[in-house]
Amino acid sequence: MNKKRQYILIAVLAAVLVVNLVLAFCLDAMTPDVPTEPPATEPTTAPTQAPTEAPTQAPTQAPTEPQSETFLLTFTGDSTLGTEEGDWEGSDNFVNTVGVVYDYPYRNVADIFAADECTFTNLEGVFAEKGVGTAQDKRFRFRGPLAYTQILTGSSVEVVSLANNHTYDYGQPGLTSTKNALDASGIKYAEHQGSVLFTTKNGLKIGMYAISFTMDEADLREEVAQLRANGAEIVILALHRGDEGIYSPNENQIHIAHTAIDAGCDIVWGHHPHVLQEIEEYNGGIIMYSLGNFSFGGNRNPRDKDSAIVQQEVIRESDGTVHLGKLNIIPCCISSTSNYNNYQPTPYAEGTVEYERVLSKLRGTFTGPDIPPNYADPTEPPTQAPTQKPTKAPTEPPTEAPTQKPTKAPTEPPTEAPTQEPTQVPTDAPTEPPTQAPTQAPTDAPTEPPTEPPTQAPTDAPTEPPVEPTEPPTEDSTEEPTEDIVWTE
Numbered sequence: 001m002n003k004k005r006q007y008i009l010i011a012v013l014a015a016v017l018v019v020n021l022v023l024a025f026c027l028d029a030m031t032p033d034v035p036t037e038p039p040a041t042e043p044t045t046a047p048t049q050a051p052t053e054a055p056t057q058a059p060t061q062a063p064t065e066p067q068s069e070t071f072l073l074t075f076t077g078d079s080t081l082g083t084e085e086g087d088w089e090g091s092d093n094f095v096n097t098v099g100v101v102y103d104y105p106y107r108n109v110a111d112i113f114a115a116d117e118c119t120f121t122n123l124e125g126v127f128a129e130k131g132v133g134t135a136q137d138k139r140f141r142f143r144g145p146l147a148y149t150q151i152l153t154g155s156s157v158e159v160v161s162l163a164n165n166h167t168y169d170y171g172q173p174g175l176t177s178t179k180n181a182l183d184a185s186g187i188k189y190a191e192h193q194g195s196v197l198f199t200t201k202n203g204l205k206i207g208m209y210a211i212s213f214t215m216d217e218a219d220l221r222e223e224v225a226q227l228r229a230n231g232a233e234i235v236i237l238a239l240h241r242g243d244e245g246i247y248s249p250n251e252n253q254i255h256i257a258h259t260a261i262d263a264g265c266d267i268v269w270g271h272h273p274h275v276l277q278e279i280e281e282y283n284g285g286i287i288m289y290s291l292g293n294f295s296f297g298g299n300r301n302p303r304d305k306d307s308a309i310v311q312q313e314v315i316r317e318s319d320g321t322v323h324l325g326k327l328n329i330i331p332c333c334i335s336s337t338s339n340y341n342n343y344q345p346t347p348y349a350e351g352t353v354e355y356e357r358v359l360s361k362l363r364g365t366f367t368g369p370d371i372p373p374n375y376a377d378p379t380e381p382p383t384q385a386p387t388q389k390p391t392k393a394p395t396e397p398p399t400e401a402p403t404q405k406p407t408k409a410p411t412e413p414p415t416e417a418p419t420q421e422p423t424q425v426p427t428d429a430p431t432e433p434p435t436q437a438p439t440q441a442p443t444d445a446p447t448e449p450p451t452e453p454p455t456q457a458p459t460d461a462p463t464e465p466p467v468e469p470t471e472p473p474t475e476d477s478t479e480e481p482t483e484d485i486v487w488t489e
Contacts, residue, residue, distance in 0.1 A: 066318035070325065071117040071204045073234075075269050075310045076345075077291035080166075080298040081105065081151055082125040082144025085135040094297025094343050095144065102147070105295040106155035108336060108346040112309060113156040118200050121152075121294060122240065122271040123160040123189070126170050128177035133170030139375065141169040142298060146177070149185040151295075158200075161238035163192040163210035164272065190238060195223045197230055204314060207232030209265075212240045215256045217263075224264045233322040234314055237265045242273035242290050245304075245371040247361060249277050249289040261285035266324060267312060275304050275371065278364030279327070286312060286324060293334050294345050301340045303371050306358050307332040309347075331358030 083093040090096065098104050106113065113119040125142030126133070127149060135141045152160070160182065167175055175191075182189050190196045190210035197207045207227030209220065220237075227235050237260040242253050249257075249270075257268040261283050268287040270277070277290035292307050293299075309332060313325030333354065336346040348355040360366040 068318050069316045071314040073312045074116045074119040076121045076294040077271050078124045078293050079121040079295045080124045080142050081148045082142045085141040102150040103154050105151050105343050110155040119157045120159045124164050124166045126174040126178045127181040128174045132177050133173035142166050146181045149181045153185050159188045161210050162189050163212040164240040205231050205233045208236045210238040221263045235265045236267045239270045240272045244274050244373050247366055257287045276361035279362050295343050305334045307334045308358050331355045
């Protein structure tokens with residue numbers, strides 16, 4: 001019996017051992033030891049690569065995106081930086097007043113010019129010393145010494161138009177002397193039916209074509225197309241035409257200006273009428289029909305002393321396309337005093353009667369009477385002496401100016417601005433100062449702007465007489481044009 005029990009015990013133990021082995025094998029087979037390792041390594045490598053690549057690429061791409069650029073072009077009216085032939089030795093004329101103080105004429109606006117991309121003015125007269133050329137047989141002949149190019153360069157005036165009826169005041173020698181002086185000073189210019197292409201200090205490429213009274217439409221279209229082909233991003237027409245003393249453009253001005261815009265010009269910059277005329281937006285372009293006088297040495301006391309600085313934004317987009325932006329108006333007086341012309345343009349204080357009057361002229365809403373000149377008596381002197389002499393040397397900077405700095409323009413307004421309100425009739429008829437009427441009444445003609453009447457244009461312009469428009473202006477020209485202009489006075 002003992003042996004039989006031993007055999008049974010051994011058998012039970014063996015069975016238990018077999019069951020344990022089977023359970024161990026099954027448990028081992030069901031445990032996923034090997035497959036769990038690879039997934040553990042993959043997530044650890046993926047996160048380490050993703051964040052290292054993204055931050056390094058994002059900053060390097062952002063700066064390469066091109067940005068838009070804005071350029072500011074400044075336009076002014078007639079600058080006669082000289083004196084009539086027979087008046088050089090007289091008193092209170094431009095040459096006598098300025099002397100060798102070359103920063104005097106533009107002193108109150110020079111910081112405006114310096115802050116822009118490019119400044120334009122119409123140069124009426126020549127730069128030539130006495131004895132160079134012969135004074136032409138005409139009513140007014142303007143001349144300034146060669147050193148007067150420093151008036152322009154010292155005040156950041158970069159471009160002038162020579163397409164006007166005083167370019168040949170001293171014949172071809174006078175014009176040649178002027179061109180040589182401008183070339184030596186680095187000042188760009190265009191003559192009648194001529195063009196100039198130049199690049200500004202910050203890289204804007206500008207083309208300008210100029211006309212004095214007459215237009216050759218085929219030549220205009222050809223020149224504009226050539227300027228574009230040569231890379232001009234902005235094309236300007238300098239237009240010297242209009243009726244003197246008339247506050248509205250005539251049909252010929254409108255026709256030429258519209259033709260120029262249709263031919264591809266962006267801006268028409270007008271002068272000659274010696275008074276302000278409206279600004280029109282037409283077919284995507286801007287037309288300044290007349291910016292009047294600016295630093296005007298041709299008249300000691302013109303009846304209308306209103307002027308303006310007009311600034312046009314030019315925007316170059318990131319894709320290289322160029323278009324016009326906002327228009328900025330800075331109303332000015334041609335003088336820093338209201339009683340006579342001291343040849344020193346000065347901004348009006350914002351909100352004054354004079355300031356608003358200028359804006360009405362540029363908007364085409366001015367209701368005052370026109371002031372056409374009277375050249376009937378050729379024996380009358382070209383200018384009228386000031387009714388009130390200056391109490392200090394004209395070449396000194398205005399000491400009162402800083403106390404009346406305008407809120408918009410960065411320069412000083414005339415200290416006598418408040419006195420202009422009673423002397424220049426604040427009811428949009430400012431051109432007949434009541435306080436000056438008794439002194440001006442007997443000699444009304446001399447107070448006219450001393451420039452050539454339109455009928456004398458053929459004697460001054462180097463080409464044929466003015467060409468009448470081949471078709472009347474469209475009805476658009478008679479509509480109020482300024483509603484679409486962004487006025488940022």
